[in-house]
Amino acid sequence: MALVVALVILIIATLIFHFTSPWWFTPLASNWQTIDDTINITFWVTGLVFIAVNSFLAFALFRYRFDRNRRADYEPENKKLETWLVIATSLGIAAMLAPGLFVWNSFIKVPKEARLVEAVGQQWSWSFRLPGADGQFGQSAVELITEQNPFGINPDDVNSLDDVLIKGNEMHLQQGQAIKLQLRSKDVLHSFSVPQFRVKMDLVPGLTSYMWFTPTKAGRFELLCQELCGMAHYTMRGIIQVDPPTEYQTWLASQPTFSQTLRQLQADIVAGKGLYQSCSACHGQAGEGNVALDAPALAGQGAWYLERQLQYFQQGIRGAHKNDIQGQQMAAMARMLANNEAIRQISAYIATLSPKAATASGDAGKGEALYHNCSFCHGEAGEGNYNQNAPRLASQHDWYLRRQLEHFKQGIRGAHQQDLFGKQMIMMSRLLQSPQAIDEVVAYITGLPGFVETIEEPRQTLTTQSAEQE
Structure with missing residues (x-):
């Protein structure tokens, strides 16, 4: 009887939890209300089966409980029962699958x-591309990806010059506009x-997948990677901002095209040297930093990281x-x-x-194990990694x-x-x-050389085909 009571309590408690649960x-x-409807149908079918099976089990335990004066009947087959079970099971499966x-x-x-919108995934960030006025994407290939061409777009393809590039983790979409999302992995x-959109699709290296939604x-919605993609998988997040038509067009007009980014590649270093004179009072003529003025070392950092941080300071993000x-x-x-x-x-x-060597202090031996997690982005030698949006750590003051x-x-x-990064x-x-732990990992980082010796080896590349034209 105790087991019968436990089964009844299990059924009742499960139903109460299902209908009152805060996790929904x-x-x-x-537009994908049908996704919710399909999931709800699955809940009803599996819920009814759960109730029926456990109720029958409780009934059988109670009805056929031990009795010294009763003998069990041996009935190895029951065609009528088996027929009804096959029919009921088939209907249940069809109700879930259809x-x-x-x-x-x-x-x-x-x-x-x-x-058409393209989303590009990489460890551990997102970037996006929109076709220009021609409505077509230019060709892209993995072997064309560089720091100056992070999307790997073919500059010789005339269809690529007006492509609109969004290098950050935030993408804007127009409210009410159907979107075909083309997906590519580096x-x-x-x-x-995006949980609120009810649709998801994998990004497969070397292939182009797609999905669509309206x-x-x-509002602002969090973009998640739901494939275990490495050490920092849980940090691979972005933002999808859905704007009314007027606001969306204003945002779109402010985004650069591929041809504009090509023209921006060459910066005037001489002019930059003149601008840096006001910075050198704190950061030093050689960018070595100054502990007395709380000014970090700048030498050795990539221009892409310095640009982002200066923009963050200007915009109040940092x-x-x-x-x-x-x-x-x-x-x-x-x-x-x-x-x-x-x-x-x-x-x-x-x-x-050119960066200068930093002075190490503390227990660097213990810091080496702690730095292992950091090395996936910042590099084994603390050299930084543009592809992971990770700055150089070596040569920085402890x-x-x-x-x-x-x-x-x-x-x-x-x-x-x-500030998604x-x-x-x-x-x-x-x-x-x-x-x-912070002291130990910092002690290890300050002893890193900041460069990695590499041996050139032949490598194979996977080419991502151009987007399917519609």
């Missing part, structure tokens, strides 16, 4: 009016998923927190640069400065590294909603669970 669907923000087939049929048929398997609600005193000072200095051209020039000049890690852990840096660092920095 996120609010729907796309709606999904209808939904899948709609999922693979993209509306003709759908706008490295390993990823998966594009965003129906304006240096706005009340406890970031040094960041507030830097934000005021960054605003002295008149425009993005000045930022490119000064960043290009700083990138020509006091600055320590302060930045503490600021990330405390949310002083990286908490701004537009900073949010990744917040999550990673919290793996260092004590001040001692």
